[in-house]
Amino acid sequence: MDKDINDINDILNEKVDIPDIVQQRADEAFDEIRSKAVKKHVHRKRLIFIAAAAAAVVSVSAAAAYINWSRGFDGELRISDNEKGKAVQTGLTDFPEAVAENNGVKITAQQSIVDNNFAYISLRVEGFGIEQGEEPGFDGVCVKIDGNDVDYCASFYDGLTSDENGRAVMEDGSPIPQDADGREILKYAHDDGSLEYIINAADFYDEGLIGRDIHIELENLGVYKQKAMPPEIRVSGKWVLDWTLKGSDSIFKTDVNKPIGNTSASVKSVEISPISLKVTYGYPKKVIPLEAVDGETGERITANGFEEPPYIVGVRLKDGTILTDLYNGPGTGGYLENDDEYVEMFAVNRILDADEIDGLLFINNNIARAGAPTEDYLFVVDIR
Numbered sequence: 001m002d003k004d005i006n007d008i009n010d011i012l013n014e015k016v017d018i019p020d021i022v023q024q025r026a027d028e029a030f031d032e033i034r035s036k037a038v039k040k041h042v043h044r045k046r047l048i049f050i051a052a053a054a055a056a057v058v059s060v061s062a063a064a065a066y067i068n069w070s071r072g073f074d075g076e077l078r079i080s081d082n083e084k085g086k087a088v089q090t091g092l093t094d095f096p097e098a099v100a101e102n103n104g105v106k107i108t109a110q111q112s113i114v115d116n117n118f119a120y121i122s123l124r125v126e127g128f129g130i131e132q133g134e135e136p137g138f139d140g141v142c143v144k145i146d147g148n149d150v151d152y153c154a155s156f157y158d159g160l161t162s163d164e165n166g167r168a169v170m171e172d173g174s175p176i177p178q179d180a181d182g183r184e185i186l187k188y189a190h191d192d193g194s195l196e197y198i199i200n201a202a203d204f205y206d207e208g209l210i211g212r213d214i215h216i217e218l219e220n221l222g223v224y225k226q227k228a229m230p231p232e233i234r235v236s237g238k239w240v241l242d243w244t245l246k247g248s249d250s251i252f253k254t255d256v257n258k259p260i261g262n263t264s265a266s267v268k269s270v271e272i273s274p275i276s277l278k279v280t281y282g283y284p285k286k287v288i289p290l291e292a293v294d295g296e297t298g299e300r301i302t303a304n305g306f307e308e309p310p311y312i313v314g315v316r317l318k319d320g321t322i323l324t325d326l327y328n329g330p331g332t333g334g335y336l337e338n339d340d341e342y343v344e345m346f347a348v349n350r351i352l353d354a355d356e357i358d359g360l361l362f363i364n365n366n367i368a369r370a371g372a373p374t375e376d377y378l379f380v381v382d383i384r
Contacts, residue, residue: 072157087113090250100241105235109216119202136156141219142217151203215241265342274354276347278344306335312360314326328348
């Protein structure tokens with residue numbers, strides 16, 4: 001169902017846990033030494049999910065688009081049939097089929113969705129069975145582009161998607177089942193017993209990912225017995241996959257140069273690809289002290305950080321539809337080139353049609369953290 005701007009304050013206040021940006025940035029600094037570790041996927045609360053207007057029907061090989069399409073991509077990116085056809089036609093998606101086998105487990109790079117800075121990769125894992133309620137995991141993961149380490153998030157697909165109100169549900173739309181202790185029962189195994197491992201890799205600083213060589217190493221497969229602990233290994237070994245990334249460099253770029261509400265920040269420019277957003281702010285750097293707790297040692301540490309502009313939470317379509325909570329990680333934010341321009345760039349959790357987007361949505365960080373929504377809680381910046 002559609003929501004207009006007058007309703008959005010209630011939606012935000014009701015359905016979202018606003019992150020503590022200061023703590024987040026401090027934690028990121030302490031996490032730097034662990035930045036290459038596997039980051040288990042967390043299902044964030046979604047503000048609201050409203051299907052975009054259907055794209056024009058395209059004449060492509062529908063059989064290839066629909067039969068081979070990753071179940072995980074279906075669930076996590078919520079891609080319509082028309083969007084699948086368009087992704088095949090434009091070269092946004094590829095079916096590389098690189099294969100590695102070891103100790104009875106076969107892993108296939110079955111599909112990728114790639115733009116200049118981000119790569120969604122779906123790996124099919126066969127020959128490893130799990131019981132209901134078990135969560136599979138690798139003990140070691142390494143992702144390189146042209147021989148260099150890159151940022152990434154990775155996890156096995158758990159069978160969840162979102163309904164029209166942004167609630168996490170099973171793929172058939174039913175509520176998430178629970179066991180006798182109230183724990184969610186997720187569906188990692190496909191009907192044929194195979195599993196799906198999804199990697200979202202990013203390269204923020206080089207000349208794009210398309211046409212570059214990706215190298216993935218997966219080591220020791222098992223199941224998690226305790227949260228925040230390595231998996232219990234059931235199949236030892238290493239699986240190595242190499243291929244050349246294919247994708248689409250289609251991107252919408254425009255200068256905006258408009259203020260963000262009544263704040264001191266402005267949007268200088270925006271770049272929108274089918275799977276990512278990049279916003280360049282006009283926002284002079286202001287250094288502030290940060291306090292954080294090291295997640296491993298528990299030690300409280302103070303360091304210098306910087307104040308951030310209102311953060312982007314979504315987009316508005318030309319028909320007035322609001323799409324929020326688009327962040328799907330990995331992402332980056334900061335002063336990359338000079339102290340007057342703050343840059344935010346991240347992968348999104350759906351396929352975007354830049355031609356349908358006419359506005360960006362931002363939240364005022366200070367008001368959000370204070371928990372006192374006002375008319376300035378949400379800012380809309382027109383980009384056309």
